[in-house]
Amino acid sequence: MQATLETSRVPAAWIRIVHLLTTPRAARLTAPILIIVTWQLVAPLIGSTLLPMPIDVLEEFIDLAIEGTVWSAFAISFVRLGIGLALAVVIGVVVGLLLGLSPRAEAFAHDFLVIGLTFPYLIWGIIVSMWFGFGDAGPILVVFIAAVPYVIVNMAEGVRDAPRDLIDMARSYDAPRLRVIRQVVVPSLSPFFFAALRYGLANGWKGLVLAEVFAATSGAGWEIAGMRDIGNASGVVAYALYFAFFSILVERLVFGRLSDWVFRWRPRRPEAARAVNA
């Protein structure tokens, strides 16, 4: 009885607010707000110019946007990323399909893939700066090198995971080859292609920014390194925020929508939950 009385004293409005703040949707907002508030509270206590206050960073963030160099720097980087990634996808898909089909080719390439997946981008950055000096070629090559193993590995896995029961079904009905490729093989590969693209993009991007520090005189990586060189801490953090901003933008605008459309046939949450329970 006591417990019931206690809870009844808590105003209903308060419960509703707490409830609202803890929904998954609200959590996406409350998390960054909480971080910023803590940051603003802690930064003055440390009192160092190396840890800028959120307000300074915000100012720098806005200045960068108005001044416009950030847009051109990212535009340069995105072009490099686009070229490197396009090469990685074209070559990676072909090689990946081949490795998936041929165990011998897989055995041949296995060690190279392991090296490719784990090799530090820093080393590639240094190597390409030696080979190509400062320019576009080095960073583009690093994007390609960073992305291509992920594309290969995912596509090869997609081939090995081919839906044999559906292919047998198609064969027993004598479905024409082109129709089987378009309606069975390609759709069955598309989740793997998506993973290839996602990992390729993410790793190509990480490799690119590093390469731009060593082997370029332009681009987002070069700009942020420049901020460090002149000791502009709030500039570095503001720039870092742009990296975060573009990640979210690409995820929401490109991958989120594209995958919603490509995988529209997948059963929605309730069915998925049922499948787990069954």
Next chain:
Amino acid sequence: MAQVEVSHLHKVFEGESRTVTALDDVSFEASGHTFVSLVGPSGCGKSTLLNILAGVEHATSGRAEILDGGRRARLGYVFQSPRLLPWRTVLDNMMFVQPDQGAEHRERAEHYLEMVGLSDTRKAWPGQLSGGMQQRVGIARAFSIEPDALLMDEPFSHLDAITARTLRRELHALWMETRKTVLFVTHDVFEAVELSDRIIILAKGGSLRQNLTIDLPYPRDPSDDRVALTKTEVLRQFEDLDLVAS
């Protein structure tokens, strides 16, 4: 009219450590409006036989084919699981097996969907349908190519008893209407007795043990004495055989 010819069929699977004989010198024939059930314990090569007939697997030796007027018969295949393309709508799944994508075949696909009571799901994704409904689409798909013969591999074994019974009745109705040659694999002797003109019993190890004719009028009500009696009789033969085999 379709003609099923199986003669001295052998199928051996060569594994790394052991070889498995799935079919051992199986011969039988069937033709015309016959519903043939292939019954046997699991691992006796029933499904392999259908796959060879469908051209998905190859015989080790011997012959197995279904002909229609001298050429290879057109076959509809109903599998144990529905085997629908999850990324195509129900109607697109029906269209996938049509030899021709024109309006005539589209009408045909829609017609057979209607016959299994699924016209409303034309635009649904297979994942939105229940297991029973998906299997219905699989059956409609097999009939929709207006095949010379039908192969069915335990099509009801994954369904609950009530859904299975409903679908069995629907299948029977479709068969009575079209009267195709059907080869129906099952491990359920009762199901075989209710549906078929003939029952072929395969033993473990893939040899043919019995080729029975079930001469009872349709529809076969499970509560009918003669049906019940026949079931008991076939089941006894089936069990005797297990003893012989072991």
